[in-house]
Amino acid sequence: MSDATATPDAVPAPAGPQPLHGLTLVLLTIAVAFSTFMEILDMTIVNVAVPHIAGSLGVSSNEGTWAISSYALASAVMQPLTGWIAKRFGEVKTFCFSVGLFVVFSMLCGLATSMPMLVVFRLLQGAGSGPMVALSLSLLLASYPKDKQGIALAMWAMTVVVAPIFGPILGGYLTDNFSWPWIFYINVPVGAAAGVITWAILRTRETKTVRAPIDSVGLVLLVVGVGCLQFMLDNGNDHDWFASPLILTLGLVAVVALTFLVIWELTAKYPVVDLSLFSRRNFTVGVTALSLGMLGFFGITVVFPLWLQTTLGYTATWAGLATAPVGILAFLMSPIIGKNIQRLELRAVVTFAFIVFAFTAFWFSTFNSGASFATLVLPRFVMGIGIACFFIPLNQIFLSGLRPDQIAGASGLANFCRTLASSVSTALTVTLWQHRGEAHHASLTEYVNPASPAATSYVGHLQNMGLHGQAQLTVLDQVVNREALTLAVNDVFWCCGILFLALIPILWLAKPPFGNAGGAAGH
Numbered sequence: 001m002s003d004a005t006a007t008p009d010a011v012p013a014p015a016g017p018q019p020l021h022g023l024t025l026v027l028l029t030i031a032v033a034f035s036t037f038m039e040i041l042d043m044t045i046v047n048v049a050v051p052h053i054a055g056s057l058g059v060s061s062n063e064g065t066w067a068i069s070s071y072a073l074a075s076a077v078m079q080p081l082t083g084w085i086a087k088r089f090g091e092v093k094t095f096c097f098s099v100g101l102f103v104v105f106s107m108l109c110g111l112a113t114s115m116p117m118l119v120v121f122r123l124l125q126g127a128g129s130g131p132m133v134a135l136s137l138s139l140l141l142a143s144y145p146k147d148k149q150g151i152a153l154a155m156w157a158m159t160v161v162v163a164p165i166f167g168p169i170l171g172g173y174l175t176d177n178f179s180w181p182w183i184f185y186i187n188v189p190v191g192a193a194a195g196v197i198t199w200a201i202l203r204t205r206e207t208k209t210v211r212a213p214i215d216s217v218g219l220v221l222l223v224v225g226v227g228c229l230q231f232m233l234d235n236g237n238d239h240d241w242f243a244s245p246l247i248l249t250l251g252l253v254a255v256v257a258l259t260f261l262v263i264w265e266l267t268a269k270y271p272v273v274d275l276s277l278f279s280r281r282n283f284t285v286g287v288t289a290l291s292l293g294m295l296g297f298f299g300i301t302v303v304f305p306l307w308l309q310t311t312l313g314y315t316a317t318w319a320g321l322a323t324a325p326v327g328i329l330a331f332l333m334s335p336i337i338g339k340n341i342q343r344l345e346l347r348a349v350v351t352f353a354f355i356v357f358a359f360t361a362f363w364f365s366t367f368n369s370g371a372s373f374a375t376l377v378l379p380r381f382v383m384g385i386g387i388a389c390f391f392i393p394l395n396q397i398f399l400s401g402l403r404p405d406q407i408a409g410a411s412g413l414a415n416f417c418r419t420l421a422s423s424v425s426t427a428l429t430v431t432l433w434q435h436r437g438e439a440h441h442a443s444l445t446e447y448v449n450p451a452s453p454a455a456t457s458y459v460g461h462l463q464n465m466g467l468h469g470q471a472q473l474t475v476l477d478q479v480v481n482r483e484a485l486t487l488a489v490n491d492v493f494w495c496c497g498i499l500f501l502a503l504i505p506i507l508w509l510a511k512p513p514f515g516n517a518g519g520a521a522g523h
Helices: 022-044 047-057 066-089 091-111 115-129 132-143 146-177 187-202 216-235 245-267 275-279 281-310 316-323 326-339 346-364 373-399 404-445 453-464 469-507
Strands: none
Touching (some): 022 066, 022 091, 022 115, 022 146, 047 066, 047 115, 047 316, 066 115, 066 132, 066 216, 066 404, 091 115, 091 132, 091 187, 132 146, 146 281, 146 326, 146 373, 216 404, 245 275, 275 281, 275 404, 281 316, 281 373, 281 404, 316 373, 326 373, 346 469, 404 469
C-alpha cells in the first residue's frame, strides 16, 4: 500500500493481466455496463415515485424524499473508500460482492412496509453499491488491450451518462403501470445476472491485495464529514439553508471534519483515501473540469424538468421525455470518440463539448412559457453531441500516467467529486431558481396596475370570461408566477452557460500525453 503514495513516475508499471478477446470481452462489457447502469439508475429512478411511496407508506412527500437522500448519502461516503477496499480485498471480489449487496438490498427496498425500513434499506443499498461505478471502469480498462482502451471508456461513459436520464422515464412507467416496489425489483434479475457473469469471467484475474492496517481516524472523519455535507446539500433548501440551526451545524461539522481529513490523510502511512493523486497535474485538472462541468450540466438536467412540471404543467412522464433526447447523440457519438481517442487532441475535444454545452444553455435561456414541446426538445437533443466529448476525454485525461493499481482509487475519488458536484448543483440551481423567481415576481407585480394598458386589457379579458374579485386576482397571480419562474429558469441556464465557457482555460492546464491509463498488458 505504501508504494501507492510514492511518486508514480518513479515506479515502473507492473505487468498487468493479458487482455480478453472476442465473446468473453463482449459478455464482460455487457455485464459490467448493466450493473453500473442499474446502480446509477437508482439515483434518479426513485425521484418520480416519491408521491406514490409517500402515499403507500403513510408519510408526507417531504419525508418521502428520504428514499432519495439516504441512498445518495451512503453512496457518497463509500465512493472515496473504493481504492482502499479494492486493495484490501481485491477489485474482482469487491465488485462482485458490491453487486450482490445491491441486488439483496434492492429486493428488501421493494419489500419495505414502512418509511424507516425503506430508508435503512436504501442506506445499505447505497453503501453496498458505492464502489461499483469506479471499479467497473477499473475492471474494464484492465480487461481491454491498450489500443482498445478508448472503447472501454466509451462503453463506461455511455452507461454513466444515459442512466440518470432514463431513470425518471423508467421510474414513471413502472410506477404508473405496476407499483412503486417494481423500481427496485427490476434491479434483481439484471444485477444477479451481471454479478454471476462478471465473477465467472474475472475470478481468475484478481488484483494483488495488500493487508494494510485500517486507518480508523481517516475513516471516521470521512464518514462524518461527507455524511454531514451530503445531508446538508440534500435538505438545505427545505430548511431555508443557514437560517436553520440544523443546516448550520451540519455545515460547520462537515468543514471541520473534511479539513482534518485532508490533513490526516496527507500524513497517514496507510491513508484510507489516497489524496496524493491530487499531486498529479492531469488528475487535478481533469477532476476539476469534470466536477465543475458536471455542476453546470446536472444543474440544467435538474431544473429543466422541474420547471416543466411545476410551471408549464407537464406530467412526470412528459417532462422525462423532454429531457431524454440528450442521450440519443451521446449514445451514437460515444463509440466514435472512444475508437479514435488516441488520435484526438483531448483538450480540444472537451473544449468543443463546453462550447456545445454553453451554446445550448444560452439557447435554453431564450425560452418563454409558451414554448412548444418540439422547441424545448431540440436544444436538449443538440446538447447530446457534447456529452461524449465531455466524459470520455476527461476520464482519459485524469487517468493518464497512472499505474493499474491506482485506477480504482483514482476512479473512486473522481466519481466521488462528480457525485458531490451533482449534489451541490441540485442545491445551488434549485435555490437560485427559487430566489430569482421571487425577485422576478416582485418586479413583474409592479407592472400589474391600472396605469398599465397590458394589465387592464388582460383584466378586461378575465371579466369577459366571468371572473371577478378573488378569482380574478388568483388567475393574475398564477400568470405572474409562471412568467417569474420562467424568467428565473432562464437566469439559471444563462449562469450555467457562463460557467461552461469559464472552464475552457482551466482545461488547457492539462499536459499531454494522455495515452496511458493502465490498461491490460498485451495487444
